[in-house]
Amino acid sequence: MSAKHYIFGYGSLISSSSRRITGIAGDSVAVRVAGLERTWVGWQGTGMRAVAARPMIGASCNGVLFEVPATELEKFDVRETHYQRVALDLTQIDYLVPQQALEASCQVWVYVYNHNGCHLNDAPIVQSYLDVIVLGCNEIAPNFAQEFIQHTLNWSYWHDDRHNPVYPRAQAHQQGQNIDQLLAQLLPQTFTQRVLAP
Numbered sequence: 001m002s003a004k005h006y007i008f009g010y011g012s013l014i015s016s017s018s019r020r021i022t023g024i025a026g027d028s029v030a031v032r033v034a035g036l037e038r039t040w041v042g043w044q045g046t047g048m049r050a051v052a053a054r055p056m057i058g059a060s061c062n063g064v065l066f067e068v069p070a071t072e073l074e075k076f077d078v079r080e081t082h083y084q085r086v087a088l089d090l091t092q093i094d095y096l097v098p099q100q101a102l103e104a105s106c107q108v109w110v111y112v113y114n115h116n117g118c119h120l121n122d123a124p125i126v127q128s129y130l131d132v133i134v135l136g137c138n139e140i141a142p143n144f145a146q147e148f149i150q151h152t153l154n155w156s157y158w159h160d161d162r163h164n165p166v167y168p169r170a171q172a173h174q175q176g177q178n179i180d181q182l183l184a185q186l187l188p189q190t191f192t193q194r195v196l197a198p
Helices: 015-022 069-078 128-138 143-148 176-186 188-192
Strands: 005-009 029-044 050-066 084-086 094-095 107-112 158-160
Touching: 005 029, 005 069, 015 069, 015 128, 029 107, 050 107, 050 128, 050 143, 069 084, 128 143, 128 158, 128 176, 143 176, 176 188
Parallel strands: 005 107
Antiparallel strands: 005 050, 029 050, 029 094, 084 107
């Protein structure tokens, strides 16, 4: 029997509804991965930033593992077109619920981004994209969203585009006030500089 394939989602792929827009995706397992640093980066040709991870000793990154049929991997590769899918070592994974640990035969993938030479601040963070991530984190636990915020770098140049979303997979929701309260609590200085998108 062939190995099961899993993807480690650490941004919008944390959201169950967002990843299922792209392809068949199984239920998620909440994890923390050692040796990955997550930051906001300019997303080429989109007018917005996205979160991206790269190997970094001493860093950690929370997210989810979700099963993907081998036949669906190409769809996620297209979605993550500016990233490279690489194998993730199972020894890097810390399961928030140990009983949910994957079998050793499973193949886990992560999409990484080469930050060298890219312009991190060419585009703004847009609230519609961040909302999708926080909504996904809230599917797991409120403190999961808090950890995402605290373990993501480069919070600056930020647009509130909820009235006219830039992100193509934006989700309609009624949690804006709660999300804003969390962001204001954890990122008080940066959050006050958020402006309405043009």
